[in-house]
Amino acid sequence: MWVTGEVIERKDWNDKLFSLKIKADVEPYIAGQFIKLSQIRDDKRIARAYSIVNPPGNDFVEVLAVAVEEGQLSPDLQSLNPGDKIEVTAKATGFMTLDEIPHGELQGQHLWLLATGTAVGPFIAMLLTDEPWQRFNKVVLVYGVRLAADLAYLDTIKQLSLKYPEQFIFVPIVTREDFAGALTCRIPEAITSGLLEQKVGIALSEEDSQVMICGNPGMISDAQNALLELGLTKNLRRTPGQITVEKYW
Ligand SMILES: Cc1cc2nc3c(=O)[nH]c(=O)nc-3n(C[C@H](O)[C@H](O)[C@H](O)COP(=O)(O)OP(=O)(O)OC[C@H]3O[C@@H](n4cnc5c(N)ncnc54)[C@H](O)[C@@H]3O)c2cc1C
Numbered sequence: 001m002w003v004t005g006e007v008i009e010r011k012d013w014n015d016k017l018f019s020l021k022i023k024a025d026v027e028p029y030i031a032g033q034f035i036k037l038s039q040i041r042d043d044k045r046i047a048r049a050y051s052i053v054n055p056p057g058n059d060f061v062e063v064l065a066v067a068v069e070e071g072q073l074s075p076d077l078q079s080l081n082p083g084d085k086i087e088v089t090a091k092a093t094g095f096m097t098l099d100e101i102p103h104g105e106l107q108g109q110h111l112w113l114l115a116t117g118t119a120v121g122p123f124i125a126m127l128l129t130d131e132p133w134q135r136f137n138k139v140v141l142v143y144g145v146r147l148a149a150d151l152a153y154l155d156t157i158k159q160l161s162l163k164y165p166e167q168f169i170f171v172p173i174v175t176r177e178d179f180a181g182a183l184t185c186r187i188p189e190a191i192t193s194g195l196l197e198q199k200v201g202i203a204l205s206e207e208d209s210q211v212m213i214c215g216n217p218g219m220i221s222d223a224q225n226a227l228l229e230l231g232l233t234k235n236l237r238r239t240p241g242q243i244t245v246e247k248y249w
């Protein structure tokens, strides 16, 4: 079911990357889930999924999006301004949530969140809830982008570092230029080479790690394979494991 939302705020991170706050009657959701945004063009509905960046409990949803060259919907989303209307699904969905991560003995001590590009969004939503901090000793956010200017929500991430100095480890990865403090290789390579574990100071292991991976499908396949090599397994409802993924395309 579609409801009409109203854009109440827009933030441009760079000339392609932007966030929209949309006031809409969206049912209660779980951090990590996504809604769809939609426009009708020539009597045809164009609908695309967008992860919610803000934690549950507000009367708006915030999304982080990139305007894909020659994309059908995203360039139009980029042209929206406060006051403009956009259709939103009333119900959010998606299984890349902390509910889906095994509890108890199977959980392990460390939560690893691996994102490329806009896929940092659902992880920001999770990190702004209490759950990861109550369930895990260490929480690692790995955020890979092409250029430093593509790193969104750095203020929020900094606030999290200040709030959870012992628990939170942030690893930016910038692949197409040097950026102080960031790794320069892609996420799968950082896993395979051991560079990521070295940088974070903890090991990726079947016993101690839960890994959520989101974003570019090529990155997800390669990162998953790298983790399988380390002995981790896919997390499925019937057979709990350590790797939970959501592909954006
Ligand atoms: C579960 C889920 C959640 C998603 N959440 C987000 C989100 O929070 N923010 C967001 O920007 N997109 C998100 N997407 C992707 C989004 O649904 C659209 O595919 C995207 O906005 C492009 O739509 P389009 O109509 O402009 O392009 P299309 O004409 O549909 O072109 C699609 C192509 O665009 C590229 N592409 C799509 N999404 C991205 C992306 N995020 N980053 C880089 N390249 C991309 C790929 O090459 C893809 O083949 C999500 C997708 C899924 C399945």
Ligand SMILES: NC(=O)c1ccc[n+]([C@@H]2O[C@H](COP(=O)([O-])OP(=O)(O)OC[C@H]3O[C@@H](n4cnc5c(N)ncnc54)[C@H](OP(=O)(O)O)[C@@H]3O)[C@@H](O)[C@H]2O)c1
Pocket (backbone or CB within 6 Å): 016, 066, 067, 068, 069, 116, 117, 118, 144, 145, 146, 150, 173, 174, 175, 176, 186, 187, 188, 216, 217, 218, 219, 220, 222
């Ligand atoms: N100036 C522009 O026109 C411009 C600028 C930015 C974005 N865009 C639009 O945005 C889209 C791309 O968005 P994006 O940069 O956010 O996402 P992206 O292409 O998925 O890149 C994000 C990060 O993921 C890495 N990556 C890509 N493929 C990978 C793989 N197979 N395995 C591991 N890592 C991988 C990239 O590394 P690499 O750097 O090594 O690829 C980069 O660090 C484009 O389709 C384009 O439409 C346009």
